[in-house]
Amino acid sequence: MKSKYFSFVNIIKVRFLKVLFPVFLGSLLFSCETIIDEIDPSKFPGLEQKLVMASFICPQDTVLRVFLSKSLPIYSEIPKYEPVKVLGSSGDSMLYYRNIIYVKNALVEISDGVTKGTFTMNPTNYEYELRGYKIVPGKTYTLKATVENFKVEATATVPKEVPEIENLKITQFTTFNQGFRADTVNGFKMTFDWKDLPNQENYYKLFAEYSNYQKYPKEFAAVTNHIGIIKNYSSFFWNKSELNDEEDLISDNLVDGKTIYSPTGQGYEGFSTYCNNNGCFKSEILKNMPQLFDIQLWNISKEMYLYMKSVRQSSGASDNPFSEPVPVFTNVKNGLGCFAAYNKRVIVMENKF
Incomplete structure (x- = not known):
């Protein structure tokens, strides 16, 4: 009698599980369907395209350079890759494929509050360049870029001294x-x-x-x-x-x-x-x-330190689907990127080995 009782209980358990499992599975699938919602992109703040400006100035530089581009907001169309020939350090011409939005015909200016300089675009490397403008240690500079309906600016102070090596x-x-x-x-x-x-x-x-x-x-x-x-x-x-x-x-x-x-x-x-x-x-x-x-x-200025650190942290997390996004530092008003300054100590010596 005891064994029959336990057999009867086991039969009830099996039948109960057969009924319960489909119900549980259905609720699970239903839950998966309801937690995924498509949200209208217009509800996201700050998704508009922005001007990207990057430049690092140094008293020892003979040419100042500014890189301009445009950001790619979420849901925007990715530009097609274009072949570009770049001259390498060995003198070879190397072919790269880029999908960066380069900005042409921008007005790019730098000023220390007294002296102003205007950049011109180099069609070979797509950078804006300025020669003959002296960067002075300890001074603060403002960099501005204007093109179409974009207007951005940033400031940077050049470190006064560099310790001896x-x-x-x-x-x-x-x-x-x-x-x-x-x-x-x-x-x-x-x-x-x-x-x-x-x-x-x-x-x-x-x-x-x-x-x-x-x-x-x-x-x-x-x-x-x-x-x-x-x-x-x-x-x-x-x-x-x-x-x-x-x-x-x-x-x-x-x-x-x-x-x-x-x-x-x-x-x-x-x-x-x-x-x-x-x-x-x-x-x-x-x-x-x-x-x-x-x-x-x-x-280097604090802006340069924070920018380089954040770029490396962001790049290191890009291949990990479980990593949290790392925001890249920017000090560009109304845009993205970084304008920073540095001063350097240099030693050049021959190989004696």
Whole structure:
């Protein structure tokens, strides 16, 4: 009798679940349908197209440059990709495809309150350029751009001083790298420090570059417009460990007036290879021609620091569908982008290795 009772109960449970499951599934599907609503784009505030302006000025620059574009609001039509030829650092012409909305015929002006300069557009790189306008450390500049019904402006103050680069150390190493077609390559590690400017908020950026001259063999003519002697550049990357992202942006928060130590910068001598049916061919580094290190410490404005930080954070989250959106910093009134300033300390030295 006991076993029959339990069998009867089990039968009821099974039948109950058979009835309950479709009801539960239906409610789940119904819920999914009701939580997705299409909202009229007109209900979103601030979706209008805006003018994008970007420029970074420095007392050491001989040419000032301003980049202008237009934003792409949500639900707007994405422009078609257009081929553009760009001259690379090696002298080669490279073909890129862009879908950026470049702005032509804009009035772009810069002023320190006394002296004004007007930019002209360079049709080759689509940037607005100004030559002969001197940027003075400590001064505040206003940049304005006007085109069609857009009118934007922003201000930036140039840092007065830059600390001295001290205790610069460069060491050489050799590594095996599959990226160089299973060949060895010489690299350099670099560190230095500087004394923070006291009693003020400071932001710094590190930059270093190694350059040499290389001879490209005639076989390279199959893949490049230039053969013979070419100047080669290699930028340094700044990391405290191989797992960290680029750490070239530094704040003096908690270290005001103290010595700041750079992370280790790493760069490579670099060479080019080309392989065909006849074998592999490698560029030759010319040891009798200049091989230079260009080491720079930038004192950057807060706007430049915040903008670069936010751009990197936003780019790093772009491939993660679960990451929260990161707003990109802007100080452009009535528009988007950034106008900022920096001052720099430069050391150029020969490669003694």
